[in-house]
Amino acid sequence: MGEYLVRCLGCGRVHPPRALACQNDGSLLRTEYSSKMLTLRSDLPGLWKFYDWLPVKEPLHGSGSAPVTYRSEGLARGLGLENLWISFSGYWPERGAEMTTCSFKDLEAPPTVERMMEAEDGRVLVVASAGNTARAFARAASFVDLPLILVVPKGGLHRLWIDGDLSDTVMVVSVNGDYTDAIDLAGRLEAHPRFVGEGGARNVARRDGMGVVVLDAALSMEALPEHYFQAIGSGTGGIAAWEASLRLIGDGRFGSRLPKLHLAQNVPCAPVYAAWRGSGLEMGRCPEGMYDDVLYNRKPPYAVRGGVREALEETGGVVYGVTNQEAEEAQTIFEESEDIDILPAAAVAVAALLRAARSGAVGKGDLTLLNITGGGVSRAKEELQMTYLKCDIEAGPEALTSESGSASYDGLLVEIDEILGRRG
Numbered sequence: 040m041g042e043y044l045v046r047c048l049g050c051g052r053v054h055p056p057r058a059l060a061c062q063n064d065g066s067l068l069r070t071e072y073s074s075k076m077l078t079l080r081s082d083l084p085g086l087w088k089f090y091d092w093l094p095v096k097e098p099l100h101g102s103g104s105a106p107v108t109y110r111s112e113g114l115a116r117g118l119g120l121e122n123l124w125i126s127f128s129g130y131w132p133e134r135g136a137e138m139t140t141c142s143f144k145d146l147e148a149p150p151t152v153e154r155m156m157e158a159e160d161g162r163v164l165v166v167a168s169a170g171n172t173a174r175a176f177a178r179a180a181s182f183v184d185l186p187l188i189l190v191v192p193k194g195g196l197h198r199l200w201i202d203g204d205l206s207d208t209v210m211v212v213s214v215n216g217d218y219t220d221a222i223d224l225a226g227r228l229e230a231h232p233r234f235v236g237e238g239g240a241r242n243v244a245r246r247d248g249m250g251v252v253v254l255d256a257a258l259s260m261e262a263l264p265e266h267y268f269q270a271i272g273s274g275t276g277g278i279a280a281w282e283a284s285l286r287l288i289g290d291g292r293f294g295s296r297l298p299k300l301h302l303a304q305n306v307p308c309a310p311v312y313a314a315w316r317g318s319g320l321e322m323g324r325c326p327e328g329m330y331d332d333v334l335y336n337r338k339p340p341y342a343v344r345g346g347v348r349e350a351l352e353e354t355g356g357v358v359y360g361v362t363n364q365e366a367e368e369a370q371t372i373f374e375e376s377e378d379i380d381i382l383p384a385a386a387v388a389v390a391a392l393l394r395a396a397r398s399g400a401v402g403k404g405d406l407t408l409l410n411i412t413g414g415g416v417s418r419a420k421e422e423l424q425m426t427y428l429k430c431d432i433e434a435g436p437e438a439l440t441s442e443s444g445s446a447s448y449d450g451l452l453v454e455i456d457e458i459l460g461r462r463g
């Protein structure tokens with residue numbers, strides 16, 4: 040149970056289970072589970088029910104809620120679709136959705152944190168995020184007191200809250216800059232042997248965690264969907280949906296056709312959309328003015344073997360460039376017809392579905408899955424006791440530009456060490 044290999048999609052060589060890239064050719068690695076048929080582990084909570092297809096030895100204590108898949112009535116009626124299903128990742132207790140950090144980053148963080156615990160190598164996890172990812176990792180790490188450094192742009196601090204207690208092993212470094220500066224600083228910290236990055240799309244635990252959306256949906260729908268809609272930044276969720284679908288085809292009970300990926304980005308900050316169309320990219324002031332800046336990613340894993348382009352090619356997929364106005368309209372339509380608040384990122388996926396339904400690209404009877412990647416924040420904030428994270432260290436511009444070995448960068452390391460030492 041839970042046994043797997045990690046294999047390179049380029050050269051085919053088997054790698055150590057925690058490797059993040061092929062040493063030969065840089066391709067993505069993919070897990071191959073020894074169980075080819077999905078056996079639901081009903082004795083385990085939340086997403087751990089899919090244990091057989093998660094790269095962990097055991098469930099992580101205290102975290103790992105599953106998404107909820109249900110058949111849409113309101114939105115489906117509005118769009119004239121007869122077979123529309125919604126996967127909801129967020130907080131919506133009436134439907135059984137209990138992701139209290141309110142996004143599907145709650146599917147990625149628990150398996151990733153569990154693998155960090157299993158590695159027992161004493162290294163400190165570093166995560167750069169402007170919001171949803173930071174919340175999900177802060178919560179998962181808090182339950183097990185895993186040392187974690189969140190690198191956050193100063194302007195994103197207000198989005199850092201979790202329900203319940205925050206462990207003092209979680210440290211926040213705020214960067215006096217934008218998300219890109221936070222990623223750069225996290226990258227510099229990760230290069231240090233005491234720290235380790237989580238690897239983003241390259242981390243099989245993140246992808247297989249997100250793949251649970253399609254696994255849960257296929258069980259509810261009793262088949263693979265024909266269409267899969269999701270808003271993307273990096274596109275990791277799109278790759279994960281493709282990979283989970285391949286596994287379900289291998290299982291044999293869910294059909295043999297890959298779902299067509301309908302991936303949506305927010306224009307003009309849309310590098311995957313631009314690459315897919317073969318058009319130029321004008322991302323001048325991005326992510327400023329985006330409908331939701333969690334969809335901003337400067338370097339998506341597009342052309343790499345096993346990446347977003349291959350997922351689109353293999354599934355006959357398409358990419359949408361959604362404007363803020365379309366997203367806003369879609370958000371209103373969704374919230375009025377389904378009766379739950381959603382994150383703006385998720386509205387970008389709804390906008391793509393509106394377009395596809397109106398144009399006939401999705402037929403009336405087509406089995407369609409809409410991934411609502413985040414929602415229920417208003418509900419969660421009303422009902423739960425939220426703890427806001429505080430900044431522990433402010434990294435000024437010197438820490439971003441100075442060489443490693445220079446006083447300001449080393450000063451930052453000393454400060455981090457002091458705090459980690461004090462908190463044990």
Ligand SMILES: *Cc1c(COP(=O)(O)O)cnc(C)c1O
Binds near residue numbers: 171333
């Ligand atoms: C991160 C995120 C996305 C985009 O996910 P990808 O990693 O690009 O697949 C979409 N919606 C929400 C709410 C997110 O937090």
